[in-house]
Amino acid sequence: MRLNRDIRYQISALLAAGHQQKVIAKLIGISEGGLSKEISRNGGRKKYDPDKADKRAVKLQHKAHIHYEYGDEVEQSAEKTTWISHPVRVYF
DSSP, X not given: OOOOHHXXXXXXXXXXXXXXXXXXXXXXXXXXXXXXXXXXXXXXXXXXXXXXXXXXXXXXXXXXXXXXXXXXXXXXXXXXXXXXXXXXXXXX
């Protein structure tokens, strides 16, 4: 499950209310490890900022976005012609 801005605001509110990470993870439906990484990467328990977290996630998503296009090669023999498709990485 990907976290969106609304979920990040829920995390922030639940942290501010003093809930344990285990409880928050169950409430929003993600693993405890995933929640722990989200919190530690974005300020920690006391300084978690949902806006910063969302902007960071969007930036990383665009930075790591890879498109796959398919190139075709033709393999010919005396008896048949075979098309072979293979993925080609294209970075933006």
